[in-house]
Amino acid sequence: MKYQIAQNSQQIKQIINKEDAVMLLFSDGACNVGDALAPKLQQLVSEEFPQLTMVEINVQVLPEVKGEYNVFVIPTVLVYFAGKETIRHARFINIEQLKKEISRVYSIMFE
DSSP states (O other), rough: EEEEEEEEEHHHHHHHHHSSSEEEEEEEEHHHHHHHHOOOOHHHHHHOOOOOOEEEEEETTOOOHHHOOOOOSSEEEEEEEEEEEEEEEEEEOOOHHHHHHHHHHHHHHHH
């Protein structure tokens, strides 16, 4: 698993275009749900989806990305395969449901 903290909007776009599979986690640093979700998603990605690149985006640091990615609530998880948004979950994120959805596409691309 590759894990990064986004530094700017351009970096996020480059990762999405360069990597085959990318998970974006939008948080704001003040959200307890987002703070608890990040390590669970890191564990999920490292154990189940090692080809997936995870990028954490703090919208307080990069407020412009909320509009660019239509993020209206925190936390929001977007998963891209081959540069296209494939999965979107917001606010109440069920890890098991997310895992199932990622598995469907991931298995086609990497297995």
